[in-house]
Amino acid sequence: MLLSKTLKFYKRKDIQKLIVKHAKNKEIGVRYAGGYFGKRPDTLVYENDVLALAKKKATSFHVSEETWSNPLQLNPDLKQHELDELRKGWDLILDIDCHHFTYSKIATHLLIKILTEYGIKSVTCKFSGNKGFHIAIPYEAFPETVNNEPTKKLFPDAPRRIAYHLRDKLKPLLEKAIMRIEKNSVANVAKRTGIETKELILEEEPVYGGKPSLNVEAFLEIDTILIAPRHLYRMPYSFHEKSELVSVPVDINKILKFTKEMATPENIDLKIPFLEREKAVKGEASQLIINAFDFYPREEEKRERKEYSLPEEAIPEELFPPCIKIMLQGMKDGKKRATFTLINFLKGVSWTADAIEETLYEWNKKNPEPLREVYLKGQLKQGRKAKEAIPPHNCPHAGNTYYKDMQVCQPDNFCKKIKNPLQYATLKQKLTTKKKGRERLTEEQKEMRRKYREKKKKESEK
Numbered sequence: 001m002l003l004s005k006t007l008k009f010y011k012r013k014d015i016q017k018l019i020v021k022h023a024k025n026k027e028i029g030v031r032y033a034g035g036y037f038g039k040r041p042d043t044l045v046y047e048n049d050v051l052a053l054a055k056k057k058a059t060s061f062h063v064s065e066e067t068w069s070n071p072l073q074l075n076p077d078l079k080q081h082e083l084d085e086l087r088k089g090w091d092l093i094l095d096i097d098c099h100h101f102t103y104s105k106i107a108t109h110l111l112i113k114i115l116t117e118y119g120i121k122s123v124t125c126k127f128s129g130n131k132g133f134h135i136a137i138p139y140e141a142f143p144e145t146v147n148n149e150p151t152k153k154l155f156p157d158a159p160r161r162i163a164y165h166l167r168d169k170l171k172p173l174l175e176k177a178i179m180r181i182e183k184n185s186v187a188n189v190a191k192r193t194g195i196e197t198k199e200l201i202l203e204e205e206p207v208y209g210g211k212p213s214l215n216v217e218a219f220l221e222i223d224t225i226l227i228a229p230r231h232l233y234r235m236p237y238s239f240h241e242k243s244e245l246v247s248v249p250v251d252i253n254k255i256l257k258f259t260k261e262m263a264t265p266e267n268i269d270l271k272i273p274f275l276e277r278e279k280a281v282k283g284e285a286s287q288l289i290i291n292a293f294d295f296y297p298r299e300e301e302k303r304e305r306k307e308y309s310l311p312e313e314a315i316p317e318e319l320f321p322p323c324i325k326i327m328l329q330g331m332k333d334g335k336k337r338a339t340f341t342l343i344n345f346l347k348g349v350s351w352t353a354d355a356i357e358e359t360l361y362e363w364n365k366k367n368p369e370p371l372r373e374v375y376l377k378g379q380l381k382q383g384r385k386a387k388e389a390i391p392p393h394n395c396p397h398a399g400n401t402y403y404k405d406m407q408v409c410q411p412d413n414f415c416k417k418i419k420n421p422l423q424y425a426t427l428k429q430k431l432t433t434k435k436k437g438r439e440r441l442t443e444e445q446k447e448m449r450r451k452y453r454e455k456k457k458k459e460s461e462k
Helices: 003-009 014-020 047-055 080-086 101-117 157-183 187-191 286-296 299-305 322-328 335-348 353-366 375-385 412-419 422-441 443-461
Strands: 024-031 058-068 088-089 092-097 124-125 133-137 202-206 211-214 233-236
Touching: 003 014, 003 157, 014 047, 014 088, 024 202, 024 233, 047 058, 080 088, 088 092, 092 157, 101 187, 157 211, 157 286, 187 422, 233 322, 322 335, 322 422, 335 353, 335 375, 335 422, 353 375, 412 422
Parallel strands: none
Antiparallel strands: 024 058, 058 088, 058 233, 092 133, 124 133, 202 211
16 A cells, blocks of 8 residues: 555655755665665665656655765765765754654744744754654754864764753743643643653652643653764655655644644645755854853763763673663664664673674664664764763663663563663672672681671670
8 A cells, every 4th residue: 555655656746856856965765665775875866766766666765964975985984084074064853752743743843933033044844754843954054163163073963962952942841831731730641642640740749839840851852862973864755654644844833733634645735845955044053053062961961971980890691681681682663772772781781892793783683674784883883982881771760761662661670779771780790799709608607797797786786
């Protein structure tokens, strides 16, 4: 059914023209029926190529955030300075997803309002094709340099900082808007999102007018993990395989009125722009990027920059928490997030870079639809380059739904004692080491310890 829809849709000359226009100077990834991607790097230059690919069962087209002088020269073995030389610029693409479609619309509406208040007139938006939205600001809106550094070299650091900064500004506005429509009922939010009520309450004893403080971070997602070198996002006017809807541009003034019916092939509006470079004013996003670099993200920045002490010895797999063990069995969905988590976790438990690489390649073979080798190789390369170990995301009872969203959170009794998967492994190792130490004691030493404890107990009773 999907293939008949895609072929009919991609046959349209107006759709071909819009797809090729958006592909200019960008790396392209083509997804085919069966879920696999075609070769990378690839480009789209001619309109007829869109139909030719559709006839080969292409279901969707994906495009890089970065623009390149020659995308076909890209390969995973390029060094950072070589990538910087090839990169012409990067577009800011914010992926918004809030577990519930109405909340995604509210978050997107509010975020666009924040951006327009910065004086940025080139903001555009599109429906992702399933549950969220992509907000875009073209590279042409940013200044040539930031802190005397060429802006084109600030990828992915700059867009990540912008995302953290915007999320911090969005949280109180989103909380207020959602609590208003839900009549201050956290239970209603829990029902819509599927998240437990206790995880949605930020303060057990409310301080503002007796109303509970809503933890919007439990369901608000502005994806920063996927803002990465050579990351691809779904092209405008491209199908989403699960929903069979089209990723269509949306009028930024009518986000709240958008319905998924507007994303069916027969209902799409081709007059709404997405990433209009020619209308961007150079430097109109200067204040945004300057504020983002001045901003110190309260939680994420602490998590990402906190120096973590590696254990002296590598921690074996049998001491890993349930979530990591489940991931290592193979993933149907969430493979990119699992890659990020596994690399950081294994590095945090003192596994060597070679051991991590071997494990990740073996893990990828277990996935029903393996990740492309070029993607996995790129992530492993980034992991090797990172100087500090970055702890993975915290557990759900520490205020993060990351592992629940990936459907790998199956806590055991030990999980209650920790807030992060790395804590689980390191604490287990310490307890195991102590247990082995006790087992090595001679009977005479054990008897001496027993007498010493009895002596101390009697002294305390006196």
